[in-house]
Amino acid sequence: MNLFLPFKNEPKINSKRLLIASILFLLITSTSQSQTLRDIAPNGKYIGTIVNGNFFNNQGNNGPNYEGVIAEQFSSIVAENDHKFENIMNNEPSDIYDINTYNINTNKLDRLIDFANVNNIDVKRGHALMWYNQAGWLNGAAADWSREKIYTFATNYITKVISYRAGEINEWDVFNEIISDNNDGFRTGTWYDNVVADGKTVQDFLDHCFVVSRNALTAALGETEGNKVKLYYNDYSIESYDTNPNSKNGFMRNMISEMVNRGVPIDALGLQSHFVSPVDESFTNSISQTMDEMIGLGLICNITELDIRICNGAAPASAAELEEQRDSYERVAAMAIAKEGCTGITLWGFTDAHSWIPGWSNGECGDALIYDNDYNEKPAYYGLASGLSVPCLNNPTVPQAPFSGTPAVIPGVIEFEDYDLGGEGVSYSDIDLSNNGESDYRDECDAVDVVTEGSETIIGWLSVSEWLEYTVNITQLGNYSFIISTAADVGFEGEGSIEVDGVDVSGLITFPSTGGWSNYQDTEVINIALNAGEHVLRFNVESGSFNIDKMTISSSTLEIDNFDLNANLKAYPIPFNSTLNISYNDIERTESLNLLDINGRKVLNQKYNNEAVIKMSAENISSGMYFLQLNLRGSITKIIKVIKK
Ligand code: XIL
Numbered sequence: 001m002n003l004f005l006p007f008k009n010e011p012k013i014n015s016k017r018l019l020i021a022s023i024l025f026l027l028i029t030s031t032s033q034s035q036t037l038r039d040i041a042p043n044g045k046y047i048g049t050i051v052n053g054n055f056f057n058n059q060g061n062n063g064p065n066y067e068g069v070i071a072e073q074f075s076s077i078v079a080e081n082d083h084k085f086e087n088i089m090n091n092e093p094s095d096i097y098d099i100n101t102y103n104i105n106t107n108k109l110d111r112l113i114d115f116a117n118v119n120n121i122d123v124k125r126g127h128a129l130m131w132y133n134q135a136g137w138l139n140g141a142a143a144d145w146s147r148e149k150i151y152t153f154a155t156n157y158i159t160k161v162i163s164y165r166a167g168e169i170n171e172w173d174v175f176n177e178i179i180s181d182n183n184d185g186f187r188t189g190t191w192y193d194n195v196v197a198d199g200k201t202v203q204d205f206l207d208h209c210f211v212v213s214r215n216a217l218t219a220a221l222g223e224t225e226g227n228k229v230k231l232y233y234n235d236y237s238i239e240s241y242d243t244n245p246n247s248k249n250g251f252m253r254n255m256i257s258e259m260v261n262r263g264v265p266i267d268a269l270g271l272q273s274h275f276v277s278p279v280d281e282s283f284t285n286s287i288s289q290t291m292d293e294m295i296g297l298g299l300i301c302n303i304t305e306l307d308i309r310i311c312n313g314a315a316p317a318s319a320a321e322l323e324e325q326r327d328s329y330e331r332v333a334a335m336a337i338a339k340e341g342c343t344g345i346t347l348w349g350f351t352d353a354h355s356w357i358p359g360w361s362n363g364e365c366g367d368a369l370i371y372d373n374d375y376n377e378k379p380a381y382y383g384l385a386s387g388l389s390v391p392c393l394n395n396p397t398v399p400q401a402p403f404s405g406t407p408a409v410i411p412g413v414i415e416f417e418d419y420d421l422g423g424e425g426v427s428y429s430d431i432d433l434s435n436n437g438e439s440d441y442r443d444e445c446d447a448v449d450v451v452t453e454g455s456e457t458i459i460g461w462l463s464v465s466e467w468l469e470y471t472v473n474i475t476q477l478g479n480y481s482f483i484i485s486t487a488a489d490v491g492f493e494g495e496g497s498i499e500v501d502g503v504d505v506s507g508l509i510t511f512p513s514t515g516g517w518s519n520y521q522d523t524e525v526i527n528i529a530l531n532a533g534e535h536v537l538r539f540n541v542e543s544g545s546f547n548i549d550k551m552t553i554s555s556s557t558l559e560i561d562n563f564d565l566n567a568n569l570k571a572y573p574i575p576f577n578s579t580l581n582i583s584y585n586d587i588e589r590t591e592s593l594n595l596l597d598i599n600g601r602k603v604l605n606q607k608y609n610n611e612a613v614i615k616m617s618a619e620n621i622s623s624g625m626y627f628l629q630l631n632l633r634g635s636i637t638k639i640i641k642v643i644k645k
Helices: 015-031 053-057 066-073 106-118 137-142 147-163 191-195 202-221 223-228 248-262 281-296 319-337 379-388
Strands: 046-051 076-079 123-130 171-176 230-235 268-271 274-276 300-309 344-347 408-410 412-415 450-453 456-459 467-474 478-487 494-500 509-511 521-530 533-544 547-555 570-572 579-583 590-596 602-607 614-617 624-632 636-644
Touching (some): 053 066, 053 106, 123 202, 137 191, 171 202, 230 248, 248 281, 281 319, 319 379, 478 509, 602 614
Parallel strands (some): 046 076, 268 300
Antiparallel strands (some): 450 456, 456 547, 478 521, 590 602, 624 636
């Protein structure tokens, strides 16, 4: 039995792809030393790291090659600590209602921006505008502030910082860590508590900070440029999917989706991702589920503080531990970077010589990064590189062309897997990047979910909005019937439609449950009028889940200008203007009449009304050639050409 379950949450990266990715990466690295992480990362996606305090102090005591490695390997940077509140505003301004640029440490922003510009680092992240932690004097002061004072201060602070060299920092963590660790909603016990007054909530304050950020950016840059700066909510322990709505993940998902629904200007969710090695596949699948849901809201969802620590007391990491860590980095990177809504991965450091983990874990854990203390690449470096090298991500498209070299002939049989060459957006559209069916029938990089079982090849995992196109050669103008063979397990069904040259010719077609994923049944659609010649036929998935095998297209009973002469058919006047009159022998055999335009689209419909002459009122259609389709009892269809003045 073969179950082609159209799982929505199928792992998008299968093991075969990982193997290919690894081989590809080995080939790349063994033939050339010049491939760095930023080269390997897919086009348009960044790989980032933090820059630490010494970097800002220009002390140069990070080790000889700290800045060199960053410039060579990374396409994004973020300050580990130096853009946090305590470092941007060391002292309480004399008038907190009147914050000036000299109240903020602009040199800290300059240093990051300038270094990035000199070294071609594409994405500069800002971390973080609002956070109860590392907030210096604010924590003490704001503990006594009113809700109003906090709002005003936050507005002024955010506006000053985000407007400084506005737009040069491409992404800002507007709010960091506002959710409690105790499955009880928003964090309490900080000055955030003070915003809850006069009917206002912590949520209102969070929304406010995003609105203020966006407003400041659009004021400084205009709407188009202002909207290009991505505004993030960033947090930890929110990564893996949890069905409990009170869990940190559940609360976060609800909070974010409500913000999106309310129109709060949030662009992105940051998953900090401070993980413990080994990270297994069920964990990355669970993160993947969170990311898909957030991306489904229209947000970017990125990994913003990745490190994967080894917790073995103070012992040096064993070779086996380093291998596990390698695989962990590979899994996280491969899972995330392949998603369209994931635009980058940021590491919380790159060398174990400078990592917050040993201090934070009291020496219990360490070795969390991809270079060792001496700046040598660890296995984790290669795991990350392999995870970033998604082989088909930038697969170029080619001009659309028939799969077999010549257009499929209609009438005839079209196998669905023989969709045109071209690629995503050209000859097909698939919602994810890999062939979940793993068939070798088509190009390795095609994302259409083709499945081969024995001698049968079909397409599974259909999802709404996916489509497939076929260049066809219609031998003659006429009326056709389509028999489409589909399968869907108990409890599943779906809908599709057929377009020719962009025009819907079928309307919605319902495909029933057939009781099994490999139990194929035929659904017939009749009276589809098609023009002769070469055309592009598209199959659209409109809803549901089903597998498709083939469509058999045959000519319906069709006669053009060739109506049984004895029928004494009259359609008059020709050309007609406001009314088309139709009469013929046996008129009582009529069920209905359709007037079709030259694309086969129904423009008028008239039921038989027992009159000797059928009148179609044609005032509102434009002039030109039409086909009059007579549907007679006994499934007989006749077509004649008529002309409107
Ligand atoms: C950490 C820094 O790495 C440390 O140097 C500092 O002492 C504490 O903060 N979540 C965050 C980061 O958002 O800002 C934290 O960075 C790590 C956890």
